Amino acid sequence: IISFYEILSLQNIDTNTVPGGIYEKQTVPWVEILANMAIPLLSLGILVWVFMRATKSSGGLFSIGKSKARLFAKNDQNKIGFADVAGADEVKGELVEVVDFLKNPEKYRKLGARIPRGVLLIGPSGVGKTLLARATAGEADVPFYSVAGSEFIEMIVGVGSSRVRDLFAIAKANAPSLIFIDEIDAIGRHRGKSMAVSNDEREQTLNQILVEMDGFDSRTNVIVIGATNRPELLDSALIRPGRFDRHIKLDLPDIKEREEILKIHMKGKPFSDEVSLEKIARQTVGFSGADIENMLNEAAILAARKEAKFIEPKDLTEAST
Ligand code: ADP
Numbered sequence: 001i002i003s004f005y006e007i008l009s010l011q012n013i014d015t016n017t018v019p020g021g022i023y024e025k026q027t028v029p030w031v032e033i034l035a036n037m038a039i040p041l042l043s044l045g046i047l048v049w050v051f052m053r054a055t056k057s058s059g060g061l062f063s064i065g066k067s068k069a070r071l072f073a074k075n076d077q078n079k080i081g082f083a084d085v086a087g088a089d090e091v092k093g094e095l096v097e098v099v100d101f102l103k104n105p106e107k108y109r110k111l112g113a114r115i116p117r118g119v120l121l122i123g124p125s126g127v128g129k130t131l132l133a134r135a136t137a138g139e140a141d142v143p144f145y146s147v148a149g150s151e152f153i154e155m156i157v158g159v160g161s162s163r164v165r166d167l168f169a170i171a172k173a174n175a176p177s178l179i180f181i182d183e184i185d186a187i188g189r190h191r192g193k194s195m196a197v198s199n200d201e202r203e204q205t206l207n208q209i210l211v212e213m214d215g216f217d218s219r220t221n222v223i224v225i226g227a228t229n230r231p232e233l234l235d236s237a238l239i240r241p242g243r244f245d246r247h248i249k250l251d252l253p254d255i256k257e258r259e260e261i262l263k264i265h266m267k268g269k270p271f272s273d274e275v276s277l278e279k280i281a282r283q284t285v286g287f288s289g290a291d292i293e294n295m296l297n298e299a300a301i302l303a304a305r306k307e308a309k310f311i312e313p314k315d316l317t318e319a320s321t
Contacts, residue, residue: 072134072144079138085131086264086289087257091121094248095136098223102140102176105221117213118243120184120234121227123250126290129227132250133180136225143177145170149186152205160187160205168212168222176221181209184226188238206235213243252288255281265293269300272310280316287320295319 008015072079082092101108101115108115121129130146137144145167152160171177181187187205216222226244228234238244253261259281266277284292298319303311 070146072137072146080131080135081138082135084264085128085135086260087253088128088132088250091132091248091250094246095119095132096139098136098225099140102142102178102221102223105176109218114218114242115221116223116246117216118224118226119246119248120231120239120244121225121248121250122229122231123227124229124252124288126288127250127252128289129250130180130182131289133178133225133227137178137180140176140178143171143174144180145177146180146182149181149183149188152187153201158201158204160201161208164205164208164212171222172220179222179224181224181226183228184238184244185228185230185233188226188228188234206238210237210243252286253292255285258284258287258292261289261292262296265296269296270310272312274313275311275316276313279313280320283317284320 002010005015082095085092098116098119105115121132123129134144134146147167152163167179171179187202187209189202213224224244226238231239231247234244239247259277262277262280284295287295295316296319299311299315302315302318308315
């Protein structure tokens, strides 16, 4: 075989004099290949970077499905009991039973009773639902796992249910124990009524909670307390017998209870003699426990700003408006 150039030279044609020119075949154009690969490589890099960032907040790629529950261990220094919750005597009365289930399960088992698995605390925000749940665990002296419903839901489908599985596995391993799920309506809404994008994810998460609760046998000594301020939104599957079948309602504190809440949170703060407990209690109609605590804190800040030694009635008035 003879090459094209050889044919030309046999015919005495000088390649340099041909109009337009004839160039020798170029060697492999590395630069071009690299340039072509740059764009896909760059986009891959960006994708990996975005993914790493997205998973970083939840502790890396491999812990994304792990539960994010906060644990208040058994012998926690900050353990609280019913004495730290003012008022709400009826609610405490019902929760005393839960404490007894956790402490003496045998008593109920011997009589063939099924220990309740789920308790629903219903009431506006700030009335002390979290506080009461923590106090219940404190009274029973069991570990307390606290998590908010919204924490289960991530952009990635399947994460929520895997977190639920993880949480229940930990709680069961440390039984007797208590799981608290705040804002349970974030997961337990009526199915198919929301426009949210993460509908599938929510449903899977809810199903996993139901599966876990149904899977408790008579030996499992784990009680789940859920909190919500919108019980009418909850899926009926969630409140069926054997699941969250005990409902306890909490209301905003009345004047007597507000006085007691004030007493608890006024401890450790210096008030002038003119401050009247009764008067503040009367002035704070419609305040929740959290509002009262917040008001006292604001008043203390106002007084500190004025370099005062005591908190005066007008600081309280100012703080409550
Ligand atoms: P919820 O879970 O119902 O929104 P929390 O339990 O988080 O309310 O309450 C918030 C804060 O309000 C508590 O940490 C506590 O300081 C205060 N508080 C609410 N209710 C009471 C109460 N009955 N007695 C004492 N403090 C209360």
